Amino acid sequence: MADKKNSIGFLYAINGLKEVFTSEFNFRLHVLSTILVTLAGLFFKISIMEWIAVIVVIGLVVSAELLNTAVEEIINYIKPEIHPAAKKIKDIAAAAVLITSLTALLVGILIFVPKLF
Numbered sequence: 001m002a003d004k005k006n007s008i009g010f011l012y013a014i015n016g017l018k019e020v021f022t023s024e025f026n027f028r029l030h031v032l033s034t035i036l037v038t039l040a041g042l043f044f045k046i047s048i049m050e051w052i053a054v055i056v057v058i059g060l061v062v063s064a065e066l067l068n069t070a071v072e073e074i075i076n077y078i079k080p081e082i083h084p085a086a087k088k089i090k091d092i093a094a095a096a097v098l099i100t101s102l103t104a105l106l107v108g109i110l111i112f113v114p115k116l117f
């Protein structure tokens, strides 16, 4: 019974991923970056600790983008008209994506730039 509930929850989550993948350009960009970074990791044979850092930051960026999209959907649903509170909430959610993306960029620079020289 619990297994059936878990597998239904998993299907809903996959549905959410498909939904965001088809509707959000930024999310497709994150997926593309994930593929490129994975290929670079394989090419440069990065260490296990470097793989852990790469996987953690990718997970953070993708999760932040998913939550940002969920926040946008909530605001569009409950407050579709222009409102300062709607702006503030969406800007803060977007800032979370910016911070995680910058963190991922820094980790990427620290891991890959020394391998280029």
Ligand SMILES: Nc1ncnc2c1ncn2[C@@H]1O[C@H](COP(=O)(O)OP(=O)(O)OP(=O)(O)O)[C@@H](O)[C@H]1O
Residues within 6 Å of the ligand: 024, 026, 072, 079, 080, 081, 082, 083, 084, 086, 087, 088, 090, 091, 094
């Ligand atoms: N209802 C609103 N009231 C006031 N400002 C809004 C409202 N909706 C959006 N904004 C402003 O426009 C910006 C962009 O909002 P939008 O919902 O288009 O998100 P987005 O970042 O373009 O989303 P996407 O990830 O789909 O590209 C928000 O960060 C906010 O500053």
